[in-house]
Amino acid sequence: MATYKRLPKHIGIIPDGNRRWAQENGFKKQEGYKFGIEPGLELYHLCLELGIEEMTFYGFTVDNTKRPAEQTRAFQKACVDAVNKLKDRDADLLVVGNTNSPLFPKELLPYTKRTKFGKGLMKINFLVNYGWNWDLNYGIKQSDFDPKQDFTKNIASSDISRMDLIIRWGGRRRLSGFLPIQSIYSDFYIAEEMWPDYNLDQVHAALQWYQDQDITLGG
Numbered sequence: 001m002a003t004y005k006r007l008p009k010h011i012g013i014i015p016d017g018n019r020r021w022a023q024e025n026g027f028k029k030q031e032g033y034k035f036g037i038e039p040g041l042e043l044y045h046l047c048l049e050l051g052i053e054e055m056t057f058y059g060f061t062v063d064n065t066k067r068p069a070e071q072t073r074a075f076q077k078a079c080v081d082a083v084n085k086l087k088d089r090d091a092d093l094l095v096v097g098n099t100n101s102p103l104f105p106k107e108l109l110p111y112t113k114r115t116k117f118g119k120g121l122m123k124i125n126f127l128v129n130y131g132w133n134w135d136l137n138y139g140i141k142q143s144d145f146d147p148k149q150d151f152t153k154n155i156a157s158s159d160i161s162r163m164d165l166i167i168r169w170g171g172r173r174r175l176s177g178f179l180p181i182q183s184i185y186s187d188f189y190i191a192e193e194m195w196p197d198y199n200l201d202q203v204h205a206a207l208q209w210y211q212d213q214d215i216t217l218g219g
Contacts, residue, residue: 002204006211008164010054011047012186014178015040017170017194019071024194030074032196037082039198044089046203047122054123054161057082058178062131065103072103079128080107090118096157097129104129114159125160132177152181162186164215167206169195187213 015036022032040057047055059079065072086093095111097104108128139154152158157179163186166178171192175183189206193199 002207004050004207004211007051007207008187008210009052010056010161010163010165010182011052012056012058012163012166012178012183013040013043014058014166014168014170014176015195015198016168016172016176018075018196020170021194021196028070030068030071033071033075033078034081035196037078037085039195040082041085041089042200043198043203044086044091044122044124046200048090050207052122054125056125056127056160056163056179056182058176059097059126059128059130061127061177062098062101062103062129062134063177065101065129076103076105079126080105083108083111083126086124087117090121091124092116092120092122093124093126094159095126095128096135096160097127098131098134099129101129125157127157127179130177132180136180155181157182165189165206165210167191167203169193169198169202185217187215 018032018036019029022029060075092114093111094114095108099109099112105128135156138156139151142154160179160182163179163182166183166186167189169191171190173190187210189209191202193202
């Protein structure tokens with residue numbers, strides 16, 4: 001196990017490239033999502049060993065649900081299956097997403113309040129049917145909204161801390177609406193490999209790169 005002088009407390013994960021991987025490997029596009037579940041669990045175990053305190057996984061967005069129905073059903077199922085497997089681990093889970101939509105998996109409703117599995121050793125946040133616009137406007141639409149208060153304290157994702165490092169798989173160089181408040185000062189690392197091709201070396205490369213970044217938070 002590699003050791004690092006500085007570790008991010010909170011890592012954000014954008015697990016992209018599932019559909020492209022599926023096509024390149026002879027599968028239908030929607031079949032790629034199921035191959036992304038095990039990499040997520042492997043990454044959780046690695047970060048737990050390293051001492052990472054919090055992780056946020058980008059499940060699917062409101063915009064993603066515009067894809068063909070068979071793809072939507074596939075990534076919904078993958079999110080439910082991932083949570084069911086996480087139940088056997090030591091995690092403190094919070095699912096954040098628009099639960100008013102019929103596209104939010106009802107099986108995940110119990111976890112929209114933080115839920116402890118086992119010893120709850122690491123905070124895991126899972127964005128499911130998430131939209132940045134929905135997130136930012138969530139507090140404003142509440143009946144007790146006070147415009148004099150800091151609105152970021154009332155966004156839907158207010159229980160998620162600032163991300164120190166974001167790792168995106170699949171080679172794309174964009175945030176895709178990933179937690180706009182918590183990502184403001186995040187360092188952003190791109191892994192060229194598709195998410196189902198995850199391996200430990202990719203994470204260690206990201207963490208090694210992070211060692212050399214100048215963390216000023218604007219100061």
